[in-house]
Amino acid sequence: xxxxxxxxxxxxGLLFERHYRALYGFLFHMTYQREASEDMVQTVFYKMLRYxxxxxxxxxxxxxxxxxxxxxxxxxxxxxxxxxTYYDAGEIADRLPGGTSADEGFEKKQANAGLHRAMAKLxxxxxxxxTLSRFQELKYQEIGQILGISEGAVKVRAFRxxxxxKDIYAKMER
Amino acid sequence: xxxxxxxxEEKFSAWVNNELGPSExxxxxxxxxxxxxxxxxFTAMQQVWDLMGEMETPQPSANVQxxxxxxxxxxxxxxxxxxxxxxxxxxxxxxQWQPRWPLAYSLVIVLxxxxxxxxxxxxxxxxxxxxxxxxxxxxxxxxxxxxxxxLLENPSxxxxxxxxxxxxxxxxxxxEVIDALFATLNNDPNVNVRLSTLDALTHLASxxxxxxxLIQSIVQQDSPLMQSAIADVMLKLxxxxxxxxxxxxxxxxxxxxxxxxKIRQTITQLI
Ligand SMILES: [Zn+2]
Numbered sequence: 001x002x003x004x005x006x007x008x009x010x011x012x013g014l015l016f017e018r019h020y021r022a023l024y025g026f027l028f029h030m031t032y033q034r035e036a037s038e039d040m041v042q043t044v045f046y047k048m049l050r051y052x053x054x055x056x057x058x059x060x061x062x063x064x065x066x067x068x069x070x071x072x073x074x075x076x077x078x079x080x081x082x083x084x085t086y087y088d089a090g091e092i093a094d095r096l097p098g099g100t101s102a103d104e105g106f107e108k109k110q111a112n113a114g115l116h117r118a119m120a121k122l123x124x125x126x127x128x129x130x131t132l133s134r135f136q137e138l139k140y141q142e143i144g145q146i147l148g149i150s151e152g153a154v155k156v157r158a159f160r161x162x163x164x165x166k167d168i169y170a171k172m173e174r
Numbered sequence: 175x176x177x178x179x180x181x182x183e184e185k186f187s188a189w190v191n192n193e194l195g196p197s198e199x200x201x202x203x204x205x206x207x208x209x210x211x212x213x214x215x216f217t218a219m220q221q222v223w224d225l226m227g228e229m230e231t232p233q234p235s236a237n238v239q240x241x242x243x244x245x246x247x248x249x250x251x252x253x254x255x256x257x258x259x260x261x262x263x264x265x266x267x268x269x270q271w272q273p274r275w276p277l278a279y280s281l282v283i284v285l286x287x288x289x290x291x292x293x294x295x296x297x298x299x300x301x302x303x304x305x306x307x308x309x310x311x312x313x314x315x316x317x318x319x320x321x322x323x324x325l326l327e328n329p330s331x332x333x334x335x336x337x338x339x340x341x342x343x344x345x346x347x348x349x350e351v352i353d354a355l356f357a358t359l360n361n362d363p364n365v366n367v368r369l370s371t372l373d374a375l376t377h378l379a380s381x382x383x384x385x386x387x388l389i390q391s392i393v394q395q396d397s398p399l400m401q402s403a404i405a406d407v408m409l410k411l412x413x414x415x416x417x418x419x420x421x422x423x424x425x426x427x428x429x430x431x432x433x434x435x436k437i438r439q440t441i442t443q444l445i
Binding site: 009010013016017018019020024025028029034037041042046047049055064108109111112113116119130133134135140155156158159162163165166169170 | 182184186187215218219222223225227228229231232233234235237238239241242243244245249250253335398399402430432439
């Protein structure tokens with residue numbers, strides 16, 4: 001990224017290649033909107049180009065990218081009317097390409113959809129911290145950088161979020 | 175829960191990720207064995223954690239990449255514009271005459287459609303009308319093709335992209351069009367133009383000569399973006415004959431490491 005900042009804009013192409021899938025995953029889990037998430041990927045990268053001079057180089061590029069992504073999500077939520085924003089997460093999961101063999105595939109898909117629904121019921125903060133730690137597989141120290149809190153605080157919040165998710169999921173299964 | 179259970183909460187994630195050292199792990203599990211509350215809580219959480227690892231997320235479509243490249247290109251152009259004045263003048267000059275082409279194009283189409291309607295209205299019934307209609311639509315078709323070929327020669331990258339996009343309107347791409355597209359795919363200096371061309375050619379993949387041309391183009395691409403885009407296309411088309419070209423590409427010395435991985439993956443998925 002420092003090379004992009006120095007004027008080598010083509011480097012951004014490589015950064016895009018490397019990170020856009022993960023970024024899309026994050027945006028999708030936070031909004032459950034497929035197409036809007038694709039547009040937001042674009043917006044995040046546009047902002048990074050536009051504001052490349054504000055990248056200090058302390059800390060990771062990835063943390064900076066997610067910080068910008070969080071702001072883009074906030075802007076996007078403001079633009080959308082409430083109630084219009086979320087699709088049913090389970091429904092989306094149902095439509096995902098599932099397992100190949102019939103029985104195993106079906107069972108796996110059910111669990112998949114159930115968990116997507118449970119995730120959707122979490123508060124945004126809790127879903128965010130679990131998405132970053134579990135799906136994006138970021139370290140707690142990196143998540144702390146993104147959220148602007150200490151590593152210890154991330155640990156505590158991630159644990160509480162996991163607890164809540166487990167309770168919601170258990171209730172749904174019953 | 176007992177009084178000292180709190181300290182194990184902190185270690186939960188390290189435990190579930192297998193990141194505890196052997197002695198810490200033993201201590202953690204010893205506590206679980208002796209504390210029914212934690213045992214229940216943590217094993218249930220571990221199960222959900224594992225399930226999350228198997229969850230699927232939709233993948234972004236190929237559009238994202240194409241749009242990003244177009245955005246980057248536009249951004250670079252506008253940055254360049256901010257800089258040198260000579261370049262600015264150049265761009266300004268281009269700007270003066272560029273929009274006329276598409277305008278002329280639209281005007282002629284409108285004119286022809288109008289004439290079409292007029293004839294249809296006037297001649298009424300009879301086979302003659304059909305013939306005229308056919309002749310006119312052939313003219314429109316030819317015009318589009320001429321238009322497209324002219325745009326591909328335009329000095330501005332965005333105009334060339336526009337030219338490439340006209341191919342989707344041409345019903346039967348003939349040899350001239352296909353040749354022009356391949357010339358662009360293999361020689362155009364702008365990577366976005368090449369990417370759009372690749373996209374257009376992918377839509378024409380029912381033509382055997384297009385497939386053949388795409389396979390030959392693999393070793394001619396030197397940008398990592400193009401190399402990985404063409405790998406995606408070959409995978410989409412399930413084109414096994416491309417494997418040899420990819421193997422050849424792998425032999426190139428300065429191949430981007432990310433691309434190298436991708437090509438290897440593509441090869442294994444194709445065979
Ligand atoms: Zn305990």
